[in-house]
Amino acid sequence: MTSEIKSAYLAAKGFTEPLLKELNGAVAVHGQLVLSSQPARKAHWAQNIWENPVVLEIDSINDAANKLKSLQRNWCLYSHTLHRRAKLILEKLPPVNSKPLSFPPSLPQVPPGTFTLLDENTLLASTKCSSPFPNGEAHFVEDKKGPPNRAYLKLYEALTLTGMMPQAGEFCIDVGGSPGGWAWVIQQCGAEVLSIDRSPLSQSVAELKGISFQKRDAFTLLPEEFEERPIDWLFSDVVCYPDKLYEWILKWVESGICKNFVCTIKFKGEPDLAIADKFAAIPDSRVLHLFHNKNELTWLKPGGPGSKGNEK
Ligand SMILES: C[S@@+](CC[C@H](N)C(=O)[O-])C[C@H]1O[C@@H](n2cnc3c(N)ncnc32)[C@H](O)[C@@H]1O
Structure with missing residues (x-):
């Protein structure tokens, strides 16, 4: 054998x-x-x-x-x-x-x-x-004081794998952002972040410079709203059906308005391999199970038009 x-x-x-x-x-x-x-x-x-x-x-x-x-x-x-x-x-x-x-x-x-x-x-x-x-196994030195939950470890891992970080002067959208673990990471990287969720950010994150928040349904957010302001990173950690996320994310990819994407694809019960393949078929992207993922996968699309690099 x-x-x-x-x-x-x-x-x-x-x-x-x-x-x-x-x-x-x-x-x-x-x-x-x-x-x-x-x-x-x-x-x-x-x-x-x-x-x-x-x-x-x-x-x-x-x-x-x-x-x-x-x-x-x-x-x-x-x-x-x-x-x-x-x-x-x-x-x-x-x-x-x-x-x-x-x-x-x-x-x-x-x-x-x-x-x-x-x-x-x-x-x-x-x-x-x-x-x-x-x-x-991506083991990071943990920060027990800054972030409001452990979701920041997932973003640490995803960004490390892309070989790229949000930079000072960049603009990011973070949907499904509450209570703010990912927003905290993005802010620590020096970028500006608009966080969207139906629930509020934790107060300590909401008060940080460079973080703004809108309470709304993430799926009502469309590229047309940002024609005047290109987006460097679109992050999503929304709990939703993978198909719904896929339909929504395609609009953003097709708009060309956003350079980099990091999205969690969440499953309820048995994972749907077909939808994971659909995400992976989006050009220049990949789908993987991070060490810090649970019953979910992460879709990464770094380095769209005009970005500073696409090392991985
Ligand atoms: C896993 S939590 C996100 C954790 C977050 N990334 C962090 O770092 O703290 C998922 C979030 O998705 C939000 N959510 C679910 N459906 C939503 C929708 N349609 N629009 C906006 N937020 C939604 C929930 O309110 C919840 O806060």
């Missing part, structure tokens, strides 16, 4: 089932790691994708560490079995910084490779993983 492994996908925690539905050619599941006989492809529910993993026969912990070091320096471990043996191998490898990241983080140029033990004498290892975060 090991000879046919061409890719591996680490499912977001609790989302192995939707990942399996997305993939063809799954040959085995080890914990959250799905092994596939097909070449690597995009998968919304994968937290980390391993390209061309290699199978290494090992006869000792030292042998395992030497074989990994001969491939590259930086490794992280996905441990689902034989935890102690796997940890001893990891300890023989050069140290890799695993501290929480300060936002905005500077990420390594090359994501770390990842290995796992399939059994006592067999390692699976990939030097080419999709996520810049070890095992796709």
